[in-house]
Amino acid sequence: MFLDRARITVRGGAGGRGVISFRREAHVPRGGPDGGDGGRGGDVVLRADAQLASLGDFAFRHAFLAESGAPGEGRNRSGKAAKDLIVRVPAGTTVRDIATSTEVADLIVDGTEIVAARGGAGGRGNARFATSTRRAPRIAMDGEAGEERELELELRLIADIGLAGLPNAGKSSLLAALTRARPKIADYPFTTLTPNLGVARLDERELVVADIPGLIEGASAGAGLGEEFLRHIERTRLVVHVVDASRDDPLADIATIDAELEAYGHGLRERAELLALNKIDLAEARDHVPPLVEALASRGREALAVSAASGEGVDRLAKRLFMLVPPRPAPAAAAPPERRIAFAGSPRDVRVEREGGAYRVRGDRIERLATGIDWDSGEASAYFHRMLQRNGVERRLRDLGVKEGDVVKIGRLELEWHDAPEPA
Numbered sequence: 001m002f003l004d005r006a007r008i009t010v011r012g013g014a015g016g017r018g019v020i021s022f023r024r025e026a027h028v029p030r031g032g033p034d035g036g037d038g039g040r041g042g043d044v045v046l047r048a049d050a051q052l053a054s055l056g057d058f059a060f061r062h063a064f065l066a067e068s069g070a071p072g073e074g075r076n077r078s079g080k081a082a083k084d085l086i087v088r089v090p091a092g093t094t095v096r097d098i099a100t101s102t103e104v105a106d107l108i109v110d111g112t113e114i115v116a117a118r119g120g121a122g123g124r125g126n127a128r129f130a131t132s133t134r135r136a137p138r139i140a141m142d143g144e145a146g147e148e149r150e151l152e153l154e155l156r157l158i159a160d161i162g163l164a165g166l167p168n169a170g171k172s173s174l175l176a177a178l179t180r181a182r183p184k185i186a187d188y189p190f191t192t193l194t195p196n197l198g199v200a201r202l203d204e205r206e207l208v209v210a211d212i213p214g215l216i217e218g219a220s221a222g223a224g225l226g227e228e229f230l231r232h233i234e235r236t237r238l239v240v241h242v243v244d245a246s247r248d249d250p251l252a253d254i255a256t257i258d259a260e261l262e263a264y265g266h267g268l269r270e271r272a273e274l275l276a277l278n279k280i281d282l283a284e285a286r287d288h289v290p291p292l293v294e295a296l297a298s299r300g301r302e303a304l305a306v307s308a309a310s311g312e313g314v315d316r317l318a319k320r321l322f323m324l325v326p327p328r329p330a331p332a333a334a335a336p337p338e339r340r341i342a343f344a345g346s347p348r349d350v351r352v353e354r355e356g357g358a359y360r361v362r363g364d365r366i367e368r369l370a371t372g373i374d375w376d377s378g379e380a381s382a383y384f385h386r387m388l389q390r391n392g393v394e395r396r397l398r399d400l401g402v403k404e405g406d407v408v409k410i411g412r413l414e415l416e417w418h419d420a421p422e423p424a
Contacts, residue, residue, distance in 0.1 A: 004155040004195075004232070006058035007098070010087070010117040012146025013041025016069035016079035018123035020140045020374060023075070033136060035126040038143045039069030039079035041119030045086050045339070048107035052090040053197065055155050066117070069143060072125040079122060087116075092158040092235065095342065098150040104342045108158065108235075113339040116151060120144030123372055129383075138374035139383055142411075144364060149343070154231070157195055159210035160325050162233030164261070165242035166253050170278040172196065173308035174242055175211040178318055195232045202322045210236065230264045238272045238325050243292075245277040245305070246285035250292055272324060275303035276317060281310040352396040358407035358414070359400060361393055367411035 016038025023031025044066050064087050070079035095105040095114065105114045123141035130137055163171040179198025196211040212233055233239055241257055243250050254275065261268040277292055279285040289305045296303045304320060306313035350363035361367075366387065373380040388394045397408065397417070406417045 003055040003059055004157075006055045006153045007062065007150065008058055008087075008153065009063045009148065009150050010044040011063075011065045011148040012043055012117040012119035013066040013068040013082045013085075014145050015039070015041050015120035015122040015143025017071040017142050018125035018128070018140035018372060019072045019074065020126045020138050021074035022136065033126040033130050034074050034076045035140055036072030036074070036077040036079065037125050037128065038072050038122030039081040040122050041069045041143065041146045042066035042082035043084045043115045043119050044117040045084050045113050046093075046095060046105070046107065046116050046342075047086050047088050048091040048093065048110055048112045049088040050091040050110035052088060054090060055093070055153055057088070058153065066119055066146060068146075069119070069122050071143075072122070072140075076125075076127055081122075082119060084119075086113075089153060090155050092156050094154045094156065096152040096154065097343070098152055114342040115339065116342050117147040117149055118341065118343075120146045123368055134379065134383075136379075137383070138377035138380045139369070140372040141365075142368040142371040144368060147343070156234050157197065157210050157232040158208070159197060159232070159236050160207040161200075161209045161238045161240055161321060162236035163209065163211045163240050163242050164233060164257060166244065166256065169242045169244045169253075170308045171211045171242045174240075174276060174278060174306065174314075175209055177306075177308045177311060177314045178321075179209055200318055200321065202318060205322060205327060207321060207325055230260075230268070231266075233268060233271075234266050236271065238274065238321065239268065240321070241273060241275045243275055243277050243303075244279055244285070245288045245292060246279045246282045250277070250288060251295060254296075273301070274320065274324060275301060277303055277305045278308055280305045280312060281307040350391045350393060352393055352400065354400060355409060358409055359397055359402055359417075361388075361397075361408060361410045363391070363393075366391065366393070370410040370413050370415075 018038050019035040021033065021035035023034045025031060044064050064085060066085040067082035069082050072079045089107060091108060091110050093107045094103055095107065095116070096103050107114065121144040123143045126137045126140045129139040163175060165171050175196055175198050178200045195213065198209050198211070200207045200209055210232055212230070239261070241254060243254055247253060258269065275296060277285070277289050280289060293303050293305070304313060304317050306317050308314065350361065350366060352359065352361050354360070369384060369387065373384055375381060402408065402417050404417065404419050408415045408417050
């Protein structure tokens, strides 16, 4: 299945939970805390793969969730970090963040990677909370949640040459004649419902040729199939206008295509071009060619006559294409695939707000700590209360009117608020 647009949800794995553990061995009376940290959650990584031709793998799978890190263990053993989830996409895929409508990556080079959703950090075990005055902390932290994002993937084929023209102009037949590709061909409009690719070869060189579904008037504004597929010639270095020279007014057909490329923008109208006057195996087309070539030449436009059906003029056209499209620069010395983080880290401020008849405290570190400490430990509860004071949470709750017995929600916990007793 050819698919050139897809929406997916990516979520990094959660970090593993830190543990509360104490060293207990015979003849070791002061073992102390030895709870290890949780392992880091896996990242979701998008990798450009030149072997893929479309986004068809995303037709039925839309959610990609990385594994979570393992929890820590006693004896100061950290949990195992989760493996990254590698999601392959075709080279030429752009990645857009749906929430902000911004393009965050354009994966053109084979092997390039972006971290689309980072895994969460592992929670700290109680060994990390030990101090000279806090020798037996019953305090640990839950793992950090992984990032979650909704992304739109859009494929723009990477080709050297794009064949554009009205329906039934013979683009698919010309692609087959130039490259020995085998697209579906029939004698009716809109035979091509998806772009086709082929490789033209001359001596030691190769050119990738894309056959774009037929354009009609208004294609750039969404009519027919044109708008969906015009973007596939955005990356081409040469646009070949395939014209059915047997029609009554080929110049009007050329003007239609020119207008659609101009309206679509993205520099297509300024791209290097060549016109292929097709179907000269038909008498009416052969009669139209001389005045057509003369009229186009007077406008500074080059045109060649061909017959995709009989093969006449195809070799000449192929040689001219290789002359107009220079060889690509030799690739640089092999380097490891690039990987970058697509989204910068966001601030993790603490927020306090009303939620129905209760109060909600939001903040990554506070939420993770609230679910990790031992609430039966007075020392651990006091530590958490001091953190609320340091972060200004207690003051904000009081400003919002919290009173004795109110419910305060922190992460998955619901706590009952109690005012500190008045000093004697």
